[in-house]
Amino acid sequence: MPNAWSNWSGLVQAAPKLIATPADAGELADLVRIAPGPLRVAGAGHSFTPLVKSDGTIVSMEKIEGLVSHDAATSRARLRAGTRLGPLMHLMQGIGQGLPNMGDIDKQAIGGALGTATHGSGPKLGAYHTQLETLQFVDGTGKLREYSRAGDQDMIHATGVALGAFGILTEVTMNNMPTYxxxxxxxxxxxxxxxxxxxxxxxxxxxxxxxxxxxxxxxxxxxxxxxxxxxxxxxxxxxxxxxxxxxxxxxxxxxxxxxxxxxxxxxxxxxxxxxxxxxxxxxxxxxxxxxxxxxxxxxxxxxxxxxxxxxxxxxxxxxxxxxxxxxxxxxxxxxxxxxxxxxxxxxxxxxxxxxxxxxxxxxxxxxxxxxxxxxxxHWGKMHSLKAADFKKLYPRWDDAMAVRRDIDPENRFVSPYMASLFGIDT
Ligand SMILES: Cc1cc2nc3c(=O)[nH]c(=O)nc-3n(C[C@H](O)[C@H](O)[C@H](O)COP(=O)(O)OP(=O)(O)OC[C@H]3O[C@@H](n4cnc5c(N)ncnc54)[C@H](O)[C@@H]3O)c2cc1C
The missing domain is CATH 3.40.462.10 (FAD-linked oxidases, C-terminal domain)
Incomplete structure (x- = not known):
């Protein structure tokens, strides 16, 4: 089958018109403007729910990867969002930094891990998204936006866990710790x-x-x-x-x-x-x-x-x-x-x-x-909940949905599955 896509377990299958592999944020922005919709961005396909499934375009971030910059004094590192956790760990160790915590595997892309609130264990250790200092993404109109915790903490909190529906992350700055x-x-x-x-x-x-x-x-x-x-x-x-x-x-x-x-x-x-x-x-x-x-x-x-x-x-x-x-x-x-x-x-x-x-x-x-x-x-694991259920479980649900509408006014990132999660009529 042309353009066949499947998640890790084989449970989710897709046959999009296009699987695109942009080389940088500029190519990604062009795709967001012109590629057949809906556009769903893939990390490593390790989610069990149809988050990435699309009949339009699946965007692979595998070329937008690697370390952009780092700061030893603050233990911060800026990374391209397609970087897989395995190589990322070695990049971090090489600059004297460590991720404070990790989940069970190192196969996910950092953008994908952030997208579903991927976590490890520890009563005082947050999930990956709690390390976010800055976020850069292409919004639904093809515009590059950047937010920082220092400049606009609300936008970090609104878009840090976003299921690939609040823009396509290009770069993130993570607060790490000295290697340990x-x-x-x-x-x-x-x-x-x-x-x-x-x-x-x-x-x-x-x-x-x-x-x-x-x-x-x-x-x-x-x-x-x-x-x-x-x-x-x-x-x-x-x-x-x-x-x-x-x-x-x-x-x-x-x-x-x-x-x-x-x-x-x-x-x-x-x-x-x-x-x-x-x-x-x-x-x-x-x-x-x-x-x-x-x-x-x-x-x-x-x-x-x-x-x-x-x-x-x-x-x-x-x-x-x-x-x-x-x-x-x-x-x-x-x-x-x-x-x-x-x-x-x-x-x-x-x-x-x-x-x-x-x-x-x-x-x-x-x-x-x-x-x-x-x-x-877990956003990336099997469940049967829909928008009405989430509204009861998430006190900032309506605020988050308003931010999503601003980022993606034409619903470029909304597949039928995402519409059912967010309660969007398409
Ligand atoms: C064997 C196995 C072990 C696992 N262990 C754990 C664990 O220990 N802890 C845990 O919490 N979860 C675990 N998971 C679940 C997994 O971590 C999550 O489903 C994670 O989201 C998968 O990352 P991924 O890179 O494969 O992303 P995908 O599954 O490809 O995508 C996940 C979401 O992120 C979005 N996304 C991807 N890239 C971007 C981007 N650049 N910008 C914006 N959005 C983006 C996608 O659109 C999608 O909504 C495990 C899964 C498997 C198969």
């Missing part, structure tokens, strides 16, 4: 203990998260703290091998839960304890080979344990095909208008489903639990 080291430890504990001590355990480390291993009754806890110690070797990652074991046991024993549990516990007992010290860029990201689809909801922090307990019960009673561990993280509150962490300390819970099978029934059954606890969905 982390000590990372992993250990296993009963989920009942984890849920009982949730608040203290999640608050006791700079960054803490855990995975619940379905049908096991056990969680794997991961703690990262700043360290001045000498580096030690990062152990070979066992995640993919562990997943393969969980999948095999699921396939063979889906309807024999007690045997499945016993064998999972046997596999967990063999997991080596992990404790190492490494430079920040060698710690956060993992290699994800097995394709999945995912839903993640961001809940008021204190609701996390109750919601997770219900999700576990639902999964283990009704969805024996599930084998991916559930991921639980915390994220600091922020002021960005479309940030799911807007003004609240968050507990994020993510559930995954093998991409080879239909994830919908599981996700449809889990979503009401997340919503009951006041959850806001």
């Amino acid at each position: 080291r982390l000590r990372r430890r992993k250990w296993v504990l009963p989920i009942a203990e984890m849920l009982k001590d949730f608040e203290t355990m999640m608050a006791a480390h700079r960054s803490a998260e855990f995975y619940y291993i379905p049908f096991s009754g056990y969680a794997q806890f991961i703690a990262s703290d700043l360290s001045d110690a000498a580096t030690t070797a990062r152990p070979t990652e066992e995640d993919e091998a562990g997943l393969a074991t969980l999948r095999k046991l699921r396939t063979a024993l889906a309807w024999l839960p007690s045997l499945r549990r016993r064998l999972i516990l046997g596999a967990i007992a063999k997991l080596p304890a992990e404790d190492y010290v490494q430079d920040w860029l060698n710690v956060y990201a993992s290699d994800r080979q097995t394709k999945f689809n995912e839903m993640e909801y961001h809940l008021p922090f204190e609701e996390g344990p109750k919601a997770l307990a219900e999700i576990i019960e639902l999964t283990e009673k009704r969805f024996p095909e599930v084998y991916f561990p559930m991921e639980v993280r915390s994220v600091a509150p922020d002021e960005f208008w479309l940030s799911p962490f807007h003004k609240r300390l968050t507990c994020s819970i993510a559930i995954h489903h093998d991409a080879a099978n239909d994830a919908e029934p599981f996700m449809r059954a889990a979503e009401p639990i997340f919503r009951k606890y006041g959850g806001r969905p």
